[in-house]
Amino acid sequence: xxxxxxxxxxxxxxxxxxxxxxxxxxxxxxxxxxxxxxxxxxxxxxxxxxxxxxxxxxxxxxxxxxxxxxxxxxxxxxxxxxxxxxxxxxxxxxxxxxxxxxxxxxxxxxxxxxxxxxxxxxxxxxxxxxxxxxxxxxxxxxxxxxxxxxxxxxxxxxxxxxxxxxxxxxxxxxxxxxxxxxxxxxxxxxxxxxxxxxxxxxxxxxxxxxxxxxxxxxxxxxxxxxxxxxxxxxxxxxxxxxxxxxxxxxxxxxxxxxxxxxxxxxxxxxxxxxxxxxxx
Amino acid sequence: xxxxxxxxxxxxxxxxxxxxxxxxxxxxxxxxxxxxxxxxxxxxxxxxxxxxxxxxxxxxxxxxxxxxxxxxxxxxxxxxxxxxxxxxxxxxxxxxxxxxxxxxxxxxxxxxxxxxxxxxxxxxxxxxxxxxxxxxxxxxxxxxxxxxxxxxxxxxxxxxxxxxxxxxxxxxxxxxxxxxxxxxxxxxxxx
Numbered sequence: 444x445x446x447x448x449x450x451x452x453x454x455x456x457x458x459x460x461x462x463x464x465x466x467x468x469x470x471x472x473x474x475x476x477x478x479x480x481x482x483x484x485x486x487x488x489x490x491x492x493x494x495x496x497x498x499x500x501x502x503x504x505x506x507x508x509x510x511x512x513x514x515x516x517x518x519x520x521x522x523x524x525x526x527x528x529x530x531x532x533x534x535x536x537x538x539x540x541x542x543x544x545x546x547x548x549x550x551x552x553x554x555x556x557x558x559x560x561x562x563x564x565x566x567x568x569x570x571x572x573x574x575x576x577x578x579x580x581x582x583x584x585x586x587x588x589x590x591x592x593x594x595x596x597x598x599x600x601x602x603x604x605x606x607x608x609x610x611x612x613x614x615x616x617x618x619x620x621x622x623x624x625x626x627x628x629x630x631x632x633x634x635x636x637x638x639x640x641x642x643x644x645x646x647x648x649x650x651x652x653x654x655x656x657x658x659x660x661x662x663x664x665x666x667x668x669x670x671x672x673x674x675x676x677x678x679x680x681x682x683x684x685x686x687x688x689x690x691x692x693x694x695x696x697x698x699x700x701x702x703x704x705x706x707x708x709x710x711x712x713x714x715x716x717x718x719x720x721x722x723x
Numbered sequence: 724x725x726x727x728x729x730x731x732x733x734x735x736x737x738x739x740x741x742x743x744x745x746x747x748x749x750x751x752x753x754x755x756x757x758x759x760x761x762x763x764x765x766x767x768x769x770x771x772x773x774x775x776x777x778x779x780x781x782x783x784x785x786x787x788x789x790x791x792x793x794x795x796x797x798x799x800x801x802x803x804x805x806x807x808x809x810x811x812x813x814x815x816x817x818x819x820x821x822x823x824x825x826x827x828x829x830x831x832x833x834x835x836x837x838x839x840x841x842x843x844x845x846x847x848x849x850x851x852x853x854x855x856x857x858x859x860x861x862x863x864x865x866x867x868x869x870x871x872x873x874x875x876x877x878x879x880x881x882x883x884x885x886x887x888x889x890x891x892x893x894x895x896x897x898x899x900x901x902x903x904x905x906x907x908x909x910x911x912x913x914x
Contacts, residue, residue, distance in 0.1 A: 452847035457885045481894050483845045488792050489837035492814045495738055496906040497838070504902060526794075534740070548905045550898060597794035598807075607798050633757045633793035640856060641833035645791060649757055717883040 446565065447514030447557075448476035449505060451524035451670075452484050457678075458521075458670035460714035461697050465520050465562060467713050468699035471706045472569045472577065476518065479508055485527040488637045499541070500548045502531035506559075507551035520562045522594035522669045523637070528559045529601050561595060562668050562698060563612050564604065571619045579707035581621030587666040587701065588657035589613035589624050590676070593633050595668060607631070613666060613698055620705040627660035629653045634675040643682075650675045651683045654691045664694040666701060673697065678719045694720055730778035730816065738812035741805035746770045752796035752806045762786035766796050766806055769813065782817040788827035790814075829869075832859045842903045845893025850877075850886060 454462040466476060486501035506528060509517050519525035535542040536555050546552050566574065591610050599607035608631065614624040634653055635646030654676060657665055667673050677695040684690055695718065703713045710716050736743055746767070753765035764772070764784045772781040781787070787810050796806035817823050823831045836856040840847055853873070861870040880886035893899060 452849070455891060456847065456849045456887060457880060459884050459887075483893055483899055484841040484847055486841065487837070489834040489841075491792070491811050492834050493818055493838060494906055495811065495815060497903065498811075500902050500906050501841070504898075548902055550901070593793040593795070597798045598805075599798050631795075633791050633795070636791050636793065638791055638830070640853065641830040642789070645758060645761065645789070649791075714884075717885065719879070719883075 444473060444569075445475045445477055446560075447509055447512070447517040448478045449482055449509075449517050449519040449524060449528070449559075450478065451482075451519060451521040452487075453521050453523075453670035453674075458673060460717040461520060461670050461673065461699075463712070463714035463717075464697045464699040464703060467708055468703040468706065469565065471703065471708060472566075472574065474565060474569060477514065479505060479514065479517065480512060482508060485524045487523050487527065491527070496548075498527070499531045499534055500545060502527045503535065503545040503553055504549040504551070506532060506555075506557050507546070507549050507553045509557040510554060511551060514557065516558050516560060518560055518562065518565055520668070521671075522561060522592070523671065525559050525561050526594040526597075526602065528557075532557070532559065533601055561604065563595070563616070566616060566698070566702065567612065571616060574616070574702065574706075575619045578620055578705040580705050582617065582701060582705050583621045583623070584663075585617070585622040585701065586661060586663045587617060587622055587624050587696070588627050588660065588662035588664070589617065589630060590634075590653065590657070590665050590667050590672060591631050592667065592669050592672045593631070593636065596631065613668070616698075617666065617701060620702065622701065625657070625660045625662045627656055627662065629656045634672050636671050636675070639671070639674055639679065643679075646675050646679060647683050647686050650679060651687050654680070654683065654693050658691065658693060662693075664696055666696050666698055668698045673718075680720050692720065694718070694722055730782070730820075732773055732776050732778070735773050735778060735809060735812050735816070738815065739805055739808040741803075741808050743770050743773055743804050743809055745802040746774065746800075746804050747802060749801060751799050751801065755795045755799055756790075757793060757795070758786075758789045758791050761789045766790075766810070770804070770806065770809060773809065773813075778813075778816070779822070781813055782820065782822045783824060784813075785824050785827055787813045787817060788823065788830045828863050829860050832856060832863060835859075842899065843896075844890070845896050845899045846891065848890045848892075850888065850890075 490498040596607040635649045764786045840852045
């Protein structure tokens with residue numbers, strides 16, 4: 444199976460380990476990724492904060508490129524990117540005048556034929572049963588706290604994925620692979636997202652609560668499907684520990700890391716050795 | 724002196740594409756907001772101000788820059804008001820009219836540096852963004868510890884393959900520039 448792939452800026456930058464992990468994991472499952480040619484940034488928080496027109500136009504250009512290249516499915520492993528793409532798609536679907544205006548702005552027609560999906564959706568399309576059958580390692584030692592954060596499920600009417608308050612898709616997948624996900628409270632609370640540079644205090648406080656709650660419920664690792672969540676919980680973990688005077692030592696995996704390990708891939712192939720917090 | 728501002732409830736509604744007049748002040752948005760404890764005015768209070776036409780007071784609030792855009796308010800609103808969208812509209816207007824409180828300039832500077840970066844490169848060049856943001860923020864608040872912070876992060880990122888000194892650029896950067904020009908908002912008094 445070949446699907447379109449929108450990496451987004453993070454996966455080609457500070458979250459290069461996430462791209463390694465996604466490519467390796469999906470590759471082992473027979474899913475190859477065709478990168479969208481000459482994709483541009485989705486605009487992220489900066490665009491929707493400062494320029495609502497640009498916040499539609501930047502994702503719209505990418506949707507138009509996908510259509511031009513005949514990509515029906517477009518995987519955006521970053522939930523910020525996938526949410527912005529879906530939001531622009533829905534705004535144009537609701538407003539034909541906006542669709543015409545955007546086609547002029549981005550210099551390409553946009554019919555609205557692209558289906559944007561996240562990593563979890565692609566794994567479910569492969570099928571839980573097939574992944575479990577292909578697995579070579581049972582994830583029995585893993586007690587993950589599955590962390591969805593914000594934009595995998597919110598806003599619910601744009602994303603239309605899982606349950607915005609009580610999502611279970613990651614737990615169900617990892618349970619099928621032998622892991623023992625824990626029940627905990629912060630599964631859909633925000634880690635501070637893209638405020639890491641601009642408002643670090645908020646990020647450290649919110650992420651500290653997430654790490655603490657996961658540990659209090661017996662988790663021995665966190666699992667995320669978002670590059671920003673990973674930056675805040677993994678890369679900033681040492682800063683969090685300094686600020687709050689306590690050690691978390693919590694491994695933070697991408698979902699594709701754990702699925703990849705179950706499929707028999709090694710840590711280096713999945714980029715796990717590139718994380719900041721590593722198992723001692 | 725500056726012209727009186729033409730800021731109305733309808734203007735915010737049209738920017739946010741939502742009927743904020745539907746809000747009946749249940750407070751669910753504020754109850755679930757992870758940034759509420761850092762806000763001078765709560766999300767439902769900001770909406771109330773806009774309902775009453777006191778838009779300028781909402782635009783001057785620190786709260787709109789403390790928002791982390793997590794979409795919890797929007798997802799939970801029983802009246803389907805896009806509260807996060809309203810805060811986006813308020814941020815855009817506050818930036819356009821130069822009403823951002825000094826204590827929140829770092830956040831504004833970051834978002835502007837991010838957009839400038841995409842405009843130049845088509846995609847985010849992270850190292851360049853950090854450099855521009857830190858320089859501009861420092862010139863604004865002369866906070867040396869914040870300028871120097873993370874200086875030792877670069878080698879750690881490089882070692883992990885997470886930092887690209889020459890990031891990939893978009894081939895058709897001219898079209899990106901044209902898209903930005905066509906989306907340019909009228910500005911007055913941008914700091």
